[in-house]
Amino acid sequence: MVEQLGDGVGGLAVGDRVAGSAPAAFADLVVARADRVARIPDAVSSVDAVTLPISASTALQTVRDAARVVAGQRVLVIGAGGGVGSFLT
Structure with a gap:
């Protein structure tokens, strides 16, 4: 606030x-x-507002920094229905 x-x-x-x-x-x-x-x-609840960005930034860091995925590559997302997975699909 x-x-x-x-x-x-x-x-x-x-x-x-x-x-x-x-x-x-x-x-x-x-x-x-x-x-x-x-x-x-x-x-939007406060809980949703503060947890969604964490899932989004985790997804970004995973593909960009850890896996170093580049355009044109395919990625298998296990748990695509979860918080992080939903941002990767």
């Missing part, structure tokens, strides 16, 4: 629910760049 905004920050308001990435993000309060957070729509 946004507690305070820096000068010139637009698109967010105090009280907005947000999800994103910042150093020390597991702390109670963090300072985050506005371009590293996104407002959570009212129809």
